Amino acid sequence: MLAQRKPGILNRFYLIEIVRGLWITLRNFLFHEKVTLQFPEQRRDYSPRYRGQHYIKTVNEVENCTACMLCPTVCPAECIHIVAGEREDKEKYPIKFEIDILRCCFCGMCEEACPKDAIKLSNIYEMSQEHREVYTKDFLLEQRGNKK
Amino acid sequence: MPKCMIDGKEVEFTAGENLVKVAKRAGVEIPVFCYHPGLSVVAQCRMCYVEVEKMPKLQTACSTMATEGMVVKTNSENVKKGRAGTMEFLLLNHPLDCPICDKAGECDLQDNSYGYGSAYMRGSEERRTYVDVNMGPVIQKNMNRCIHCTRCIRFGDEIAGIHEMVAIKRGNDIDITTIDGKTLQTEYAGNYSDICPTGSLTLKDFRFKKRAWMLKKTTTVCEGCSKGCNMEIQHEGDVIYRCVPLENLDVNRYWMCDEGRFNYQHTQDPTRIIEPKVKAEGGWKTISWEDGILGIKEEIDGQKPTFLVGSDLTQEELTHIKEYIALQHPGATIQHFGTPGLTSTQQDGALDQILRMKSKTSNLNGAEKLGIAPLMNDTIKADTVVVMSAGRAKLPKINAKRVIAVGVYLEGDASQFDMILPGLAFSEKDGTIVNHQGIEQKLKRAVLPRGKCKSLSEVLMLLTNKKARVGANP
Numbered sequence: 296m297l298a299q300r301k302p303g304i305l306n307r308f309y310l311i312e313i314v315r316g317l318w319i320t321l322r323n324f325l326f327h328e329k330v331t332l333q334f335p336e337q338r339r340d341y342s343p344r345y346r347g348q349h350y351i352k353t354v355n356e357v358e359n360c361t362a363c364m365l366c367p368t369v370c371p372a373e374c375i376h377i378v379a380g381e382r383e384d385k386e387k388y389p390i391k392f393e394i395d396i397l398r399c400c401f402c403g404m405c406e407e408a409c410p411k412d413a414i415k416l417s418n419i420y421e422m423s424q425e426h427r428e429v430y431t432k433d434f435l436l437e438q439r440g441n442k443k
Numbered sequence: 444m445p446k447c448m449i450d451g452k453e454v455e456f457t458a459g460e461n462l463v464k465v466a467k468r469a470g471v472e473i474p475v476f477c478y479h480p481g482l483s484v485v486a487q488c489r490m491c492y493v494e495v496e497k498m499p500k501l502q503t504a505c506s507t508m509a510t511e512g513m514v515v516k517t518n519s520e521n522v523k524k525g526r527a528g529t530m531e532f533l534l535l536n537h538p539l540d541c542p543i544c545d546k547a548g549e550c551d552l553q554d555n556s557y558g559y560g561s562a563y564m565r566g567s568e569e570r571r572t573y574v575d576v577n578m579g580p581v582i583q584k585n586m587n588r589c590i591h592c593t594r595c596i597r598f599g600d601e602i603a604g605i606h607e608m609v610a611i612k613r614g615n616d617i618d619i620t621t622i623d624g625k626t627l628q629t630e631y632a633g634n635y636s637d638i639c640p641t642g643s644l645t646l647k648d649f650r651f652k653k654r655a656w657m658l659k660k661t662t663t664v665c666e667g668c669s670k671g672c673n674m675e676i677q678h679e680g681d682v683i684y685r686c687v688p689l690e691n692l693d694v695n696r697y698w699m700c701d702e703g704r705f706n707y708q709h710t711q712d713p714t715r716i717i718e719p720k721v722k723a724e725g726g727w728k729t730i731s732w733e734d735g736i737l738g739i740k741e742e743i744d745g746q747k748p749t750f751l752v753g754s755d756l757t758q759e760e761l762t763h764i765k766e767y768i769a770l771q772h773p774g775a776t777i778q779h780f781g782t783p784g785l786t787s788t789q790q791d792g793a794l795d796q797i798l799r800m801k802s803k804t805s806n807l808n809g810a811e812k813l814g815i816a817p818l819m820n821d822t823i824k825a826d827t828v829v830v831m832s833a834g835r836a837k838l839p840k841i842n843a844k845r846v847i848a849v850g851v852y853l854e855g856d857a858s859q860f861d862m863i864l865p866g867l868a869f870s871e872k873d874g875t876i877v878n879h880q881g882i883e884q885k886l887k888r889a890v891l892p893r894g895k896c897k898s899l900s901e902v903l904m905l906l907t908n909k910k911a912r913v914g915a916n917p
């Protein structure tokens with residue numbers, strides 16, 4: 296059985312508590328610095344260590360990736376799919392490089408495992424899409440984000 | 444038995460055994476490069492250093508025979524320094540190729556460098572580079588990665604019986620290549636890739652297809668000939684990527700031939716028939732399993748068709764077929780076929796001095812043991828012939844009204860048939876085969892059957908049933 300409380304007459308009349316509560320709201324509204332942003336006009340700059348949308352780094356328009364398959368090996372979500380091939384200027388390169396981004400958990404292990412400084416997680420965080428998207432090689436080769 | 448001490452453990456040995464082998468038995472791993480149990484000992488890589496009591500200098504374990512009372516240390520400071528020194532020399536000119544090298548993950552140089560070398564490089568000079576020769580369709584050469592262990596040269600000389608790999612020039616200019624830059628001639632070229640401790644010799648067939656550590660491994664037996672070489676199918680998902688030999692000193696020692704190594708390819712051929720089909724005007728028509736089974740039953744129920752069975756089927760399948768015939772078609776003829784012009788184990792024999800046998804099917808001996816007679820004459824009296832085989836056995840041209848086939852066939856070999864029910868290849872089933880020596884060995888399933896293929900046992904069961912009730916594909 297619930298214990299019956301017997302509040303006093305002043306407590307039963309909530310006016311004092313209401314005024315106190317409203318004062319907190321009012322104080323924050325009038326005298327404190329604002330913490331929200333006017334997204335999308337204003338954007339927050341995240342730390343370079345932020346793990347956002349992937350890209351493959353290129354140097355002189357050649358991808359750094361050599362299709363060593365270390366990132367698919369380490370990826371806990373098994374969402375990287377690579378097919379390796381050979382071409383004139385590069386002994387081994389990824390013919391196909393796909394990230395099934397909906398499965399990705401943004402752990403950043405692929406970036407850490409890469410011996411060629413190729414796959415990177417940029418600080419782009421707006422990734423919502425209307426369709427189930429798979430990032431293709433062409434998409435990943437666009438240089439975005441702040442990591443140079 | 445004489446005994447010696449290795450790292451404080453007492454081990455027995457037989458006279459003439461070297462320290463690498465003896466240590467292995469004691470559970471002590473000695474790193475090696477140039478030593479291979481199937482090849483002669485040259486002691487030139489200097490990786491296998493050990494310290495032997497009363498000997499002033501480090502000894503190479505591969506060329507030092509164990510003697511009574513010998514006391515060996517494999518982990519002393521001196522040994523560690525020696526190994527680290529050897530590793531440093533070997534890596535002086537070695538490229539940092541691991542990300543693009545097919546050997547990575549199963550590379551002795553990688554493993555030993557990680558285990559016994561230093562993580563730092565002291566040199567800063569430019570590394571030596573080579574232009575590679577074309578070694579033919581099987582092997583890809585990358586001389587930059589070579590550590591001059593000469594295993595490949597010795598393999599050619601001692602096992603393949605052909606002197607085709609050589610070391611030319613000396614010292615820093617040394618080049619391991621083929622004589623006059625020719626392509627490899629041996630039928631055993633795939634082994635060059637297996638024995639090379641680095642990524643200097645790799646398989647062209649496997650090039651960049653998968654990394655070694657992603658592959659699952661299934662121990663099985665090659666079905667290429669009646670030798671029955673032990674091998675491992677390496678696969679991921681339901682795709683076979685390569686086959687490599689396994690050690691079996693009674694059968695194939697450490698090797699296998701290229702025909703057997705690449706024999707898996709026919710099971711993944713895009714033209715393999717993987718759905719029941721009947722011959723129709725101008726080609727093949729795909730039918731359902733129900734129709735296929737009912738069609739065959741219509742042809743053969745109550746008749747005495749001739750059964751031709753490939754000597755590439757397993758003992759279990761052959762026994763099952765015999766039982767089926769005894770039950771359903773008593774008195775019908777059953778004959779085995781396999782290699783054109785070769786009908787019995789008497790005629791079977793070595794094709795060369797190494798491994799390959801004349802019988803190109805794996806279970807000739809087994810079929811004979813089960814009392815199945817060979818197919819001698821290609822004119823067959825019965826109206827209908829039922830052919831059952833697993834893809835290796837070659838059917839001679841036969842004269843019969845109707846030929847129904849169950850098993851593995853490529854579109855190209857199917858012109859004689861009127862109907863085909865797809866069966867399982869050696870990589871898709873379990874079973875026993877008997878090799879030419881009479882040794883029974885096990886096939887193991889590595890991958891799931893392709894398409895709508897069904898096992899022979901299931902087909903026979905469906906044929907025995909009153910009604911063909913075909914369940915879901917396995």
Ligand code: SF4
Nearest residue numbers: 370399400402403405
């Ligand atoms: S961030 Fe993690 S989950 Fe996403 S692709 Fe990289 S390794 Fe895989």
Ligand code: SF4
Nearest residue numbers: 360361363364366409
């Ligand atoms: S780890 Fe780096 S180099 Fe290797 S496949 Fe992934 S992105 Fe390419």
Ligand code: SF4
Nearest residue numbers: 540541544547550642
């Ligand atoms: S041979 Fe071995 S160590 Fe050399 S690049 Fe290949 S995997 Fe790496």
Ligand code: SF4
Nearest residue numbers: 589590592593595639
């Ligand atoms: S190619 Fe391979 S097996 Fe031949 S010498 Fe070089 S490292 Fe040894």
Ligand code: FES
Nearest residue numbers: 477486488489505
């Ligand atoms: S393994 Fe002994 S010297 Fe090479």
